[in-house]
Amino acid sequence: MKFSLLVCTYKRAMPLLQLLESVAVQTCYPSEILIIDGSVDDETSLMLSNNLFLNLTYFKVSSEDRGLTRQRNFGIKKASSDSEILCFLDDDTVLEADYFENLLDAYAIYPEALGVGGYINNEVIWTKTDPNYIAKSNEFTFDGWKRNEGKRFVLRKKLGLDSNVPPGFSPSFSHGRSIGFLPPSGKIYETQQLMGGVSSFRKSVFDKLQFSTYFEGYGLYEDADFTLRVSNIGKLFVNTNAKLAHYHNESGRPNKYDYGKMVVRNGYYVWRVKNPKPSLKSKVKWHAITWLLTVVRSTNILDKSSIKRKEAFTESLGRTIGWWSLLFNKPKISHL
Known part of the structure:
Protein backbone atom coordinates (compact mmCIF):
# COMPACT_ATOMS: atom_id res chain seq x y z
CA MET A 1 0.00 0.00 0.00
CA LYS A 2 1.66 3.22 -1.17
CA PHE A 3 1.39 6.10 1.25
CA SER A 4 2.56 9.70 1.43
CA LEU A 5 3.61 11.62 4.53
CA LEU A 6 2.65 15.30 4.68
CA VAL A 7 4.21 17.52 7.34
CA CYS A 8 3.11 21.14 7.58
CA THR A 9 5.67 23.16 9.48
CA TYR A 10 6.26 26.70 10.69
CA LYS A 11 9.55 27.85 12.24
CA ARG A 12 10.40 24.49 13.82
CA ALA A 13 13.52 23.32 12.00
CA MET A 14 15.02 21.31 14.86
CA PRO A 15 11.81 19.55 15.98
CA LEU A 16 11.18 18.69 12.32
CA LEU A 17 14.63 17.14 12.08
CA GLN A 18 13.87 14.92 15.10
CA LEU A 19 10.64 13.79 13.44
CA LEU A 20 12.35 12.99 10.14
CA GLU A 21 15.08 11.03 11.92
CA SER A 22 12.34 8.85 13.46
CA VAL A 23 10.75 8.44 10.01
CA ALA A 24 14.10 7.32 8.57
CA VAL A 25 14.14 4.17 10.75
CA GLN A 26 10.54 3.09 10.10
CA THR A 27 9.79 -0.54 9.27
CA CYS A 28 7.47 0.84 6.53
CA TYR A 29 8.88 3.89 4.76
CA PRO A 30 6.70 6.49 2.96
CA SER A 31 6.56 6.48 -0.83
CA GLU A 32 7.05 10.22 -0.55
CA ILE A 33 7.55 12.83 2.16
CA LEU A 34 6.17 16.29 1.48
CA ILE A 35 7.37 19.12 3.72
CA ILE A 36 5.07 22.15 3.42
CA ASP A 37 6.89 25.07 5.03
CA GLY A 38 5.09 28.29 5.96
CA SER A 39 8.09 29.81 7.75
CA VAL A 40 9.06 33.39 7.00
CA ASP A 41 12.74 32.52 7.53
CA ASP A 42 15.02 29.98 5.81
CA GLU A 43 15.99 27.85 8.82
CA THR A 44 13.93 24.85 7.72
CA SER A 45 15.24 24.82 4.14
CA LEU A 46 18.82 25.15 5.44
CA MET A 47 18.30 22.25 7.84
CA LEU A 48 16.95 20.04 5.06
CA SER A 49 19.81 20.93 2.73
CA ASN A 50 22.22 19.67 5.41
CA ASN A 51 20.21 16.51 6.21
CA LEU A 52 19.08 14.38 3.28
CA PHE A 53 16.08 12.03 3.57
CA LEU A 54 14.88 9.54 0.98
CA ASN A 55 11.81 10.49 -1.11
CA LEU A 56 11.57 13.95 0.45
CA THR A 57 10.25 16.98 -1.46
CA TYR A 58 10.29 20.44 0.08
CA PHE A 59 7.81 23.25 -0.65
CA LYS A 60 8.08 26.80 0.67
CA VAL A 61 4.60 28.34 0.44
CA SER A 62 3.73 31.99 -0.09
CA SER A 63 1.50 34.04 2.20
CA GLU A 64 -1.73 33.00 0.45
CA ASP A 65 -1.05 29.33 1.28
CA ARG A 66 0.35 29.91 4.78
CA GLY A 67 -1.53 28.52 7.80
CA LEU A 68 -2.19 24.94 8.85
CA THR A 69 -5.33 24.18 6.84
CA ARG A 70 -4.11 26.00 3.73
CA GLN A 71 -0.75 24.21 3.90
CA ARG A 72 -2.49 20.87 4.26
CA ASN A 73 -4.72 21.53 1.26
CA PHE A 74 -1.63 22.64 -0.69
CA GLY A 75 0.17 19.41 0.21
CA ILE A 76 -2.80 17.24 -0.74
CA LYS A 77 -2.72 18.70 -4.26
CA LYS A 78 1.01 17.93 -4.52
CA ALA A 79 0.69 14.31 -3.34
CA SER A 80 1.40 11.56 -5.86
CA SER A 81 -1.67 10.34 -7.74
CA ASP A 82 -0.80 6.70 -6.99
CA SER A 83 -0.65 7.14 -3.20
CA GLU A 84 -3.53 5.32 -1.52
CA ILE A 85 -3.07 6.81 1.96
CA LEU A 86 -2.11 10.34 3.01
CA CYS A 87 -0.54 10.55 6.48
CA PHE A 88 -0.34 13.80 8.45
CA LEU A 89 2.05 14.43 11.33
CA ASP A 90 2.75 17.47 13.49
CA ASP A 91 6.32 18.69 13.14
CA ASP A 92 7.00 18.22 16.88
CA THR A 93 6.22 14.49 17.05
CA VAL A 94 8.62 11.54 17.21
CA LEU A 95 7.55 8.09 16.00
CA GLU A 96 8.16 4.61 17.31
CA ALA A 97 9.83 2.48 14.63
CA ASP A 98 6.67 0.53 13.68
CA TYR A 99 4.29 3.52 13.61
CA PHE A 100 3.46 3.38 9.89
CA GLU A 101 3.38 -0.42 9.87
CA ASN A 102 0.70 -0.46 12.57
CA LEU A 103 -1.20 2.41 10.97
CA LEU A 104 -1.44 0.53 7.66
CA ASP A 105 -2.38 -2.71 9.44
CA ALA A 106 -5.57 -1.02 10.63
CA TYR A 107 -6.61 -0.37 7.02
CA ALA A 108 -6.07 -4.06 6.25
CA ILE A 109 -8.11 -5.14 9.28
CA TYR A 110 -10.86 -2.60 8.60
CA PRO A 111 -10.99 -2.12 4.81
CA GLU A 112 -14.01 0.17 5.24
CA ALA A 113 -11.88 2.70 7.16
CA LEU A 114 -11.67 6.17 5.63
CA GLY A 115 -9.10 7.27 8.20
CA VAL A 116 -6.86 5.89 10.94
CA GLY A 117 -5.20 7.82 13.73
CA GLY A 118 -2.06 7.13 15.72
CA TYR A 119 -1.70 7.07 19.49
CA ILE A 120 0.26 9.61 21.57
CA ASN A 121 1.92 7.72 24.44
CA ASN A 122 3.92 10.35 26.34
CA GLU A 123 1.20 12.60 27.76
CA VAL A 124 -0.91 10.47 30.15
CA ILE A 125 -0.10 7.78 32.72
CA TRP A 126 -2.57 4.88 32.51
CA THR A 127 -2.91 1.93 34.93
CA LYS A 128 -4.55 -1.43 34.24
CA THR A 129 -7.51 -2.15 36.52
CA ASP A 130 -9.34 -5.22 37.81
CA PRO A 131 -12.64 -6.10 36.09
CA ASN A 132 -14.72 -4.91 39.07
CA TYR A 133 -12.74 -1.74 39.78
CA ILE A 134 -14.86 1.27 40.80
CA ALA A 135 -13.37 4.62 39.79
CA LYS A 136 -12.76 7.37 42.32
CA SER A 137 -14.16 10.85 41.70
CA ASN A 138 -10.83 12.07 40.36
CA GLU A 139 -10.32 9.11 38.00
CA PHE A 140 -11.51 8.16 34.53
CA THR A 141 -11.85 4.50 33.56
CA PHE A 142 -12.28 2.93 30.14
CA ASP A 143 -11.95 -0.63 28.84
CA GLY A 144 -10.12 -1.93 31.92
CA TRP A 145 -7.76 1.04 32.35
CA LYS A 146 -7.73 4.16 34.54
CA ARG A 147 -6.13 7.61 34.48
CA ASN A 148 -6.34 10.68 36.68
CA GLU A 149 -8.95 13.31 35.86
CA GLY A 150 -8.14 16.98 35.43
CA LYS A 151 -9.94 19.57 37.53
CA ARG A 152 -12.24 20.52 34.66
CA PHE A 153 -13.66 17.01 34.25
CA VAL A 154 -14.05 16.49 38.00
CA LEU A 155 -16.21 19.62 38.13
CA ARG A 156 -18.11 18.66 34.99
CA LYS A 157 -19.03 15.29 36.51
CA LYS A 158 -20.21 16.94 39.73
CA LEU A 159 -22.37 19.39 37.75
CA GLY A 160 -23.84 16.76 35.41
CA LEU A 161 -21.95 18.17 32.42
CA ASP A 162 -19.68 15.24 31.59
CA SER A 163 -19.60 13.76 28.09
CA ASN A 164 -22.22 11.07 27.55
CA VAL A 165 -20.46 9.32 24.63
CA PRO A 166 -17.18 7.33 24.36
CA PRO A 167 -13.84 9.11 23.83
CA GLY A 168 -13.40 10.32 20.27
CA PHE A 169 -17.15 10.84 19.75
CA SER A 170 -18.97 14.17 19.86
CA PRO A 171 -22.05 14.62 22.07
CA SER A 172 -24.91 16.87 20.94
CA PHE A 173 -23.53 19.66 23.14
CA SER A 174 -19.94 19.11 21.92
CA HIS A 175 -17.22 19.28 24.63
CA GLY A 176 -16.61 15.53 24.40
CA ARG A 177 -13.55 13.59 25.50
CA SER A 178 -10.72 13.49 22.98
CA ILE A 179 -9.00 10.33 21.77
CA GLY A 180 -6.44 11.06 24.48
CA PHE A 181 -8.95 9.34 26.77
CA LEU A 182 -8.49 6.04 24.94
CA PRO A 183 -6.15 3.71 26.90
CA PRO A 184 -2.92 2.07 25.63
CA SER A 185 -4.70 -1.27 25.31
CA GLY A 186 -3.21 -2.25 21.94
CA LYS A 187 -6.73 -2.29 20.48
CA ILE A 188 -8.19 -0.48 17.49
CA TYR A 189 -11.14 1.75 18.45
CA GLU A 190 -13.78 3.27 16.21
CA THR A 191 -14.13 7.05 16.66
CA GLN A 192 -15.70 10.13 15.08
CA GLN A 193 -12.63 12.31 15.55
CA LEU A 194 -8.89 12.06 14.99
CA MET A 195 -6.09 14.38 16.05
CA GLY A 196 -4.94 16.04 12.86
CA GLY A 197 -1.27 15.87 13.75
CA VAL A 198 -1.33 12.07 14.12
CA SER A 199 -3.82 11.14 11.42
CA SER A 200 -4.12 9.44 8.04
CA PHE A 201 -6.85 9.19 5.41
CA ARG A 202 -7.58 7.39 2.19
CA LYS A 203 -6.65 9.73 -0.64
CA SER A 204 -10.14 9.27 -2.09
CA VAL A 205 -11.56 11.22 0.89
CA PHE A 206 -10.10 14.40 -0.55
CA ASP A 207 -12.11 14.01 -3.74
CA LYS A 208 -15.10 15.01 -1.58
CA LEU A 209 -13.74 16.99 1.36
CA GLN A 210 -10.96 19.40 2.21
CA PHE A 211 -9.69 21.10 5.36
CA SER A 212 -11.77 24.20 6.06
CA THR A 213 -10.07 27.55 5.48
CA TYR A 214 -12.27 29.00 8.24
CA PHE A 215 -9.44 27.94 10.55
CA GLU A 216 -6.79 30.55 9.77
CA GLY A 217 -3.19 30.47 10.96
CA TYR A 218 -2.67 28.07 13.88
CA GLY A 219 -5.95 26.34 13.04
CA LEU A 220 -7.16 25.21 16.48
CA TYR A 221 -9.83 22.46 16.19
CA GLU A 222 -9.49 22.19 12.39
CA ASP A 223 -8.90 18.47 12.89
CA ALA A 224 -12.14 18.05 14.83
CA ASP A 225 -14.07 19.87 12.11
CA PHE A 226 -12.58 17.81 9.28
CA THR A 227 -12.81 14.41 10.91
CA LEU A 228 -16.38 14.94 12.10
CA ARG A 229 -17.32 15.67 8.49
CA VAL A 230 -15.43 12.57 7.31
CA SER A 231 -17.28 10.47 9.90
CA ASN A 232 -20.56 11.51 8.27
CA ILE A 233 -19.61 9.54 5.15
CA GLY A 234 -17.60 6.63 6.58
CA LYS A 235 -15.73 5.13 9.52
CA LEU A 236 -12.66 6.35 11.39
CA PHE A 237 -10.43 4.36 13.76
CA VAL A 238 -7.55 4.88 16.20
CA ASN A 239 -4.88 2.17 16.43
CA THR A 240 -3.34 2.36 19.89
CA ASN A 241 -0.41 0.26 18.63
CA ALA A 242 0.63 3.06 16.23
CA LYS A 243 2.59 4.93 18.88
CA LEU A 244 4.41 8.26 18.87
CA ALA A 245 5.40 11.05 21.24
CA HIS A 246 4.18 14.64 20.98
CA TYR A 247 6.40 17.34 22.47
CA HIS A 248 4.23 20.48 22.04
CA ASN A 249 6.99 22.80 20.90
CA GLU A 250 6.05 26.38 21.81
CA SER A 251 7.48 28.08 18.72
CA GLY A 252 4.90 29.09 16.13
CA ARG A 253 1.99 29.10 18.59
CA PRO A 254 -0.38 32.08 18.97
CA ASN A 255 -0.36 34.33 22.03
Whole structure:
Protein backbone atom coordinates (compact mmCIF):
# COMPACT_ATOMS: atom_id res chain seq x y z
CA MET A 1 0.00 0.00 0.00
CA LYS A 2 1.66 3.22 -1.17
CA PHE A 3 1.39 6.10 1.25
CA SER A 4 2.56 9.70 1.43
CA LEU A 5 3.61 11.62 4.53
CA LEU A 6 2.65 15.30 4.68
CA VAL A 7 4.21 17.52 7.34
CA CYS A 8 3.11 21.14 7.58
CA THR A 9 5.67 23.16 9.48
CA TYR A 10 6.26 26.70 10.69
CA LYS A 11 9.55 27.85 12.24
CA ARG A 12 10.40 24.49 13.82
CA ALA A 13 13.52 23.32 12.00
CA MET A 14 15.02 21.31 14.86
CA PRO A 15 11.81 19.55 15.98
CA LEU A 16 11.18 18.69 12.32
CA LEU A 17 14.63 17.14 12.08
CA GLN A 18 13.87 14.92 15.10
CA LEU A 19 10.64 13.79 13.44
CA LEU A 20 12.35 12.99 10.14
CA GLU A 21 15.08 11.03 11.92
CA SER A 22 12.34 8.85 13.46
CA VAL A 23 10.75 8.44 10.01
CA ALA A 24 14.10 7.32 8.57
CA VAL A 25 14.14 4.17 10.75
CA GLN A 26 10.54 3.09 10.10
CA THR A 27 9.79 -0.54 9.27
CA CYS A 28 7.47 0.84 6.53
CA TYR A 29 8.88 3.89 4.76
CA PRO A 30 6.70 6.49 2.96
CA SER A 31 6.56 6.48 -0.83
CA GLU A 32 7.05 10.22 -0.55
CA ILE A 33 7.55 12.83 2.16
CA LEU A 34 6.17 16.29 1.48
CA ILE A 35 7.37 19.12 3.72
CA ILE A 36 5.07 22.15 3.42
CA ASP A 37 6.89 25.07 5.03
CA GLY A 38 5.09 28.29 5.96
CA SER A 39 8.09 29.81 7.75
CA VAL A 40 9.06 33.39 7.00
CA ASP A 41 12.74 32.52 7.53
CA ASP A 42 15.02 29.98 5.81
CA GLU A 43 15.99 27.85 8.82
CA THR A 44 13.93 24.85 7.72
CA SER A 45 15.24 24.82 4.14
CA LEU A 46 18.82 25.15 5.44
CA MET A 47 18.30 22.25 7.84
CA LEU A 48 16.95 20.04 5.06
CA SER A 49 19.81 20.93 2.73
CA ASN A 50 22.22 19.67 5.41
CA ASN A 51 20.21 16.51 6.21
CA LEU A 52 19.08 14.38 3.28
CA PHE A 53 16.08 12.03 3.57
CA LEU A 54 14.88 9.54 0.98
CA ASN A 55 11.81 10.49 -1.11
CA LEU A 56 11.57 13.95 0.45
CA THR A 57 10.25 16.98 -1.46
CA TYR A 58 10.29 20.44 0.08
CA PHE A 59 7.81 23.25 -0.65
CA LYS A 60 8.08 26.80 0.67
CA VAL A 61 4.60 28.34 0.44
CA SER A 62 3.73 31.99 -0.09
CA SER A 63 1.50 34.04 2.20
CA GLU A 64 -1.73 33.00 0.45
CA ASP A 65 -1.05 29.33 1.28
CA ARG A 66 0.35 29.91 4.78
CA GLY A 67 -1.53 28.52 7.80
CA LEU A 68 -2.19 24.94 8.85
CA THR A 69 -5.33 24.18 6.84
CA ARG A 70 -4.11 26.00 3.73
CA GLN A 71 -0.75 24.21 3.90
CA ARG A 72 -2.49 20.87 4.26
CA ASN A 73 -4.72 21.53 1.26
CA PHE A 74 -1.63 22.64 -0.69
CA GLY A 75 0.17 19.41 0.21
CA ILE A 76 -2.80 17.24 -0.74
CA LYS A 77 -2.72 18.70 -4.26
CA LYS A 78 1.01 17.93 -4.52
CA ALA A 79 0.69 14.31 -3.34
CA SER A 80 1.40 11.56 -5.86
CA SER A 81 -1.67 10.34 -7.74
CA ASP A 82 -0.80 6.70 -6.99
CA SER A 83 -0.65 7.14 -3.20
CA GLU A 84 -3.53 5.32 -1.52
CA ILE A 85 -3.07 6.81 1.96
CA LEU A 86 -2.11 10.34 3.01
CA CYS A 87 -0.54 10.55 6.48
CA PHE A 88 -0.34 13.80 8.45
CA LEU A 89 2.05 14.43 11.33
CA ASP A 90 2.75 17.47 13.49
CA ASP A 91 6.32 18.69 13.14
CA ASP A 92 7.00 18.22 16.88
CA THR A 93 6.22 14.49 17.05
CA VAL A 94 8.62 11.54 17.21
CA LEU A 95 7.55 8.09 16.00
CA GLU A 96 8.16 4.61 17.31
CA ALA A 97 9.83 2.48 14.63
CA ASP A 98 6.67 0.53 13.68
CA TYR A 99 4.29 3.52 13.61
CA PHE A 100 3.46 3.38 9.89
CA GLU A 101 3.38 -0.42 9.87
CA ASN A 102 0.70 -0.46 12.57
CA LEU A 103 -1.20 2.41 10.97
CA LEU A 104 -1.44 0.53 7.66
CA ASP A 105 -2.38 -2.71 9.44
CA ALA A 106 -5.57 -1.02 10.63
CA TYR A 107 -6.61 -0.37 7.02
CA ALA A 108 -6.07 -4.06 6.25
CA ILE A 109 -8.11 -5.14 9.28
CA TYR A 110 -10.86 -2.60 8.60
CA PRO A 111 -10.99 -2.12 4.81
CA GLU A 112 -14.01 0.17 5.24
CA ALA A 113 -11.88 2.70 7.16
CA LEU A 114 -11.67 6.17 5.63
CA GLY A 115 -9.10 7.27 8.20
CA VAL A 116 -6.86 5.89 10.94
CA GLY A 117 -5.20 7.82 13.73
CA GLY A 118 -2.06 7.13 15.72
CA TYR A 119 -1.70 7.07 19.49
CA ILE A 120 0.26 9.61 21.57
CA ASN A 121 1.92 7.72 24.44
CA ASN A 122 3.92 10.35 26.34
CA GLU A 123 1.20 12.60 27.76
CA VAL A 124 -0.91 10.47 30.15
CA ILE A 125 -0.10 7.78 32.72
CA TRP A 126 -2.57 4.88 32.51
CA THR A 127 -2.91 1.93 34.93
CA LYS A 128 -4.55 -1.43 34.24
CA THR A 129 -7.51 -2.15 36.52
CA ASP A 130 -9.34 -5.22 37.81
CA PRO A 131 -12.64 -6.10 36.09
CA ASN A 132 -14.72 -4.91 39.07
CA TYR A 133 -12.74 -1.74 39.78
CA ILE A 134 -14.86 1.27 40.80
CA ALA A 135 -13.37 4.62 39.79
CA LYS A 136 -12.76 7.37 42.32
CA SER A 137 -14.16 10.85 41.70
CA ASN A 138 -10.83 12.07 40.36
CA GLU A 139 -10.32 9.11 38.00
CA PHE A 140 -11.51 8.16 34.53
CA THR A 141 -11.85 4.50 33.56
CA PHE A 142 -12.28 2.93 30.14
CA ASP A 143 -11.95 -0.63 28.84
CA GLY A 144 -10.12 -1.93 31.92
CA TRP A 145 -7.76 1.04 32.35
CA LYS A 146 -7.73 4.16 34.54
CA ARG A 147 -6.13 7.61 34.48
CA ASN A 148 -6.34 10.68 36.68
CA GLU A 149 -8.95 13.31 35.86
CA GLY A 150 -8.14 16.98 35.43
CA LYS A 151 -9.94 19.57 37.53
CA ARG A 152 -12.24 20.52 34.66
CA PHE A 153 -13.66 17.01 34.25
CA VAL A 154 -14.05 16.49 38.00
CA LEU A 155 -16.21 19.62 38.13
CA ARG A 156 -18.11 18.66 34.99
CA LYS A 157 -19.03 15.29 36.51
CA LYS A 158 -20.21 16.94 39.73
CA LEU A 159 -22.37 19.39 37.75
CA GLY A 160 -23.84 16.76 35.41
CA LEU A 161 -21.95 18.17 32.42
CA ASP A 162 -19.68 15.24 31.59
CA SER A 163 -19.60 13.76 28.09
CA ASN A 164 -22.22 11.07 27.55
CA VAL A 165 -20.46 9.32 24.63
CA PRO A 166 -17.18 7.33 24.36
CA PRO A 167 -13.84 9.11 23.83
CA GLY A 168 -13.40 10.32 20.27
CA PHE A 169 -17.15 10.84 19.75
CA SER A 170 -18.97 14.17 19.86
CA PRO A 171 -22.05 14.62 22.07
CA SER A 172 -24.91 16.87 20.94
CA PHE A 173 -23.53 19.66 23.14
CA SER A 174 -19.94 19.11 21.92
CA HIS A 175 -17.22 19.28 24.63
CA GLY A 176 -16.61 15.53 24.40
CA ARG A 177 -13.55 13.59 25.50
CA SER A 178 -10.72 13.49 22.98
CA ILE A 179 -9.00 10.33 21.77
CA GLY A 180 -6.44 11.06 24.48
CA PHE A 181 -8.95 9.34 26.77
CA LEU A 182 -8.49 6.04 24.94
CA PRO A 183 -6.15 3.71 26.90
CA PRO A 184 -2.92 2.07 25.63
CA SER A 185 -4.70 -1.27 25.31
CA GLY A 186 -3.21 -2.25 21.94
CA LYS A 187 -6.73 -2.29 20.48
CA ILE A 188 -8.19 -0.48 17.49
CA TYR A 189 -11.14 1.75 18.45
CA GLU A 190 -13.78 3.27 16.21
CA THR A 191 -14.13 7.05 16.66
CA GLN A 192 -15.70 10.13 15.08
CA GLN A 193 -12.63 12.31 15.55
CA LEU A 194 -8.89 12.06 14.99
CA MET A 195 -6.09 14.38 16.05
CA GLY A 196 -4.94 16.04 12.86
CA GLY A 197 -1.27 15.87 13.75
CA VAL A 198 -1.33 12.07 14.12
CA SER A 199 -3.82 11.14 11.42
CA SER A 200 -4.12 9.44 8.04
CA PHE A 201 -6.85 9.19 5.41
CA ARG A 202 -7.58 7.39 2.19
CA LYS A 203 -6.65 9.73 -0.64
CA SER A 204 -10.14 9.27 -2.09
CA VAL A 205 -11.56 11.22 0.89
CA PHE A 206 -10.10 14.40 -0.55
CA ASP A 207 -12.11 14.01 -3.74
CA LYS A 208 -15.10 15.01 -1.58
CA LEU A 209 -13.74 16.99 1.36
CA GLN A 210 -10.96 19.40 2.21
CA PHE A 211 -9.69 21.10 5.36
CA SER A 212 -11.77 24.20 6.06
CA THR A 213 -10.07 27.55 5.48
CA TYR A 214 -12.27 29.00 8.24
CA PHE A 215 -9.44 27.94 10.55
CA GLU A 216 -6.79 30.55 9.77
CA GLY A 217 -3.19 30.47 10.96
CA TYR A 218 -2.67 28.07 13.88
CA GLY A 219 -5.95 26.34 13.04
CA LEU A 220 -7.16 25.21 16.48
CA TYR A 221 -9.83 22.46 16.19
CA GLU A 222 -9.49 22.19 12.39
CA ASP A 223 -8.90 18.47 12.89
CA ALA A 224 -12.14 18.05 14.83
CA ASP A 225 -14.07 19.87 12.11
CA PHE A 226 -12.58 17.81 9.28
CA THR A 227 -12.81 14.41 10.91
CA LEU A 228 -16.38 14.94 12.10
CA ARG A 229 -17.32 15.67 8.49
CA VAL A 230 -15.43 12.57 7.31
CA SER A 231 -17.28 10.47 9.90
CA ASN A 232 -20.56 11.51 8.27
CA ILE A 233 -19.61 9.54 5.15
CA GLY A 234 -17.60 6.63 6.58
CA LYS A 235 -15.73 5.13 9.52
CA LEU A 236 -12.66 6.35 11.39
CA PHE A 237 -10.43 4.36 13.76
CA VAL A 238 -7.55 4.88 16.20
CA ASN A 239 -4.88 2.17 16.43
CA THR A 240 -3.34 2.36 19.89
CA ASN A 241 -0.41 0.26 18.63
CA ALA A 242 0.63 3.06 16.23
CA LYS A 243 2.59 4.93 18.88
CA LEU A 244 4.41 8.26 18.87
CA ALA A 245 5.40 11.05 21.24
CA HIS A 246 4.18 14.64 20.98
CA TYR A 247 6.40 17.34 22.47
CA HIS A 248 4.23 20.48 22.04
CA ASN A 249 6.99 22.80 20.90
CA GLU A 250 6.05 26.38 21.81
CA SER A 251 7.48 28.08 18.72
CA GLY A 252 4.90 29.09 16.13
CA ARG A 253 1.99 29.10 18.59
CA PRO A 254 -0.38 32.08 18.97
CA ASN A 255 -0.36 34.33 22.03
CA LYS A 256 -2.64 33.24 24.86
CA TYR A 257 -5.27 35.92 24.24
CA ASP A 258 -5.74 34.85 20.62
CA TYR A 259 -5.65 31.21 21.71
CA GLY A 260 -8.42 31.84 24.24
CA LYS A 261 -10.63 33.42 21.59
CA MET A 262 -9.96 30.48 19.25
CA VAL A 263 -10.96 27.98 21.95
CA VAL A 264 -14.43 29.52 22.15
CA ARG A 265 -15.10 30.70 18.61
CA ASN A 266 -13.56 27.70 16.84
CA GLY A 267 -15.22 25.39 19.36
CA TYR A 268 -18.58 27.00 18.59
CA TYR A 269 -17.96 26.58 14.85
CA VAL A 270 -17.15 22.87 15.17
CA TRP A 271 -20.20 22.31 17.38
CA ARG A 272 -22.61 23.97 14.97
CA VAL A 273 -21.17 22.27 11.87
CA LYS A 274 -21.82 18.91 13.55
CA ASN A 275 -25.12 20.01 15.15
CA PRO A 276 -26.75 22.71 12.99
CA LYS A 277 -30.02 22.59 14.99
CA PRO A 278 -29.14 21.68 18.59
CA SER A 279 -31.85 21.34 21.22
CA LEU A 280 -32.29 23.96 23.93
CA LYS A 281 -30.76 21.53 26.45
CA SER A 282 -27.68 21.08 24.25
CA LYS A 283 -27.33 24.85 23.85
CA VAL A 284 -27.49 25.38 27.60
CA LYS A 285 -24.89 22.66 28.18
CA TRP A 286 -22.47 24.03 25.53
CA HIS A 287 -22.55 27.54 27.02
CA ALA A 288 -22.41 26.26 30.62
CA ILE A 289 -19.33 24.14 29.91
CA THR A 290 -17.68 26.99 27.98
CA TRP A 291 -18.07 29.31 30.98
CA LEU A 292 -17.02 26.59 33.44
CA LEU A 293 -13.78 26.01 31.52
CA THR A 294 -13.15 29.76 31.44
CA VAL A 295 -13.58 29.97 35.22
CA VAL A 296 -11.30 26.95 35.75
CA ARG A 297 -8.62 28.54 33.56
CA SER A 298 -8.92 31.85 35.42
CA THR A 299 -8.13 30.15 38.75
CA ASN A 300 -4.58 29.72 37.42
CA ILE A 301 -4.17 33.48 37.84
CA LEU A 302 -3.47 32.66 41.48
CA ASP A 303 -0.40 30.64 40.45
CA LYS A 304 2.79 32.00 42.06
CA SER A 305 4.64 31.99 38.73
CA SER A 306 4.28 35.45 37.14
CA ILE A 307 4.56 34.00 33.62
CA LYS A 308 1.81 31.45 34.22
CA ARG A 309 -0.37 34.07 35.91
CA LYS A 310 -0.09 36.37 32.91
CA GLU A 311 -0.83 33.52 30.50
CA ALA A 312 -3.87 32.46 32.55
CA PHE A 313 -5.18 36.04 32.64
CA THR A 314 -4.74 36.71 28.91
CA GLU A 315 -6.20 33.34 27.88
CA SER A 316 -9.19 33.77 30.22
CA LEU A 317 -9.74 37.25 28.82
CA GLY A 318 -9.59 35.85 25.28
CA ARG A 319 -12.15 33.16 26.17
CA THR A 320 -14.45 35.77 27.72
CA ILE A 321 -14.22 38.15 24.75
CA GLY A 322 -14.66 35.18 22.41
CA TRP A 323 -17.93 34.21 24.12
CA TRP A 324 -19.34 37.75 24.11
CA SER A 325 -18.46 38.08 20.42
CA LEU A 326 -20.85 35.21 19.67
CA LEU A 327 -23.76 37.46 20.64
CA PHE A 328 -23.22 39.83 17.73
CA ASN A 329 -20.71 38.15 15.39
CA LYS A 330 -21.23 34.41 15.16
CA PRO A 331 -18.89 32.40 12.88
CA LYS A 332 -20.32 31.79 9.42
CA ILE A 333 -20.97 28.06 9.29
CA SER A 334 -19.94 26.05 6.23
CA HIS A 335 -20.76 22.36 5.73
CA LEU A 336 -18.40 21.86 2.78
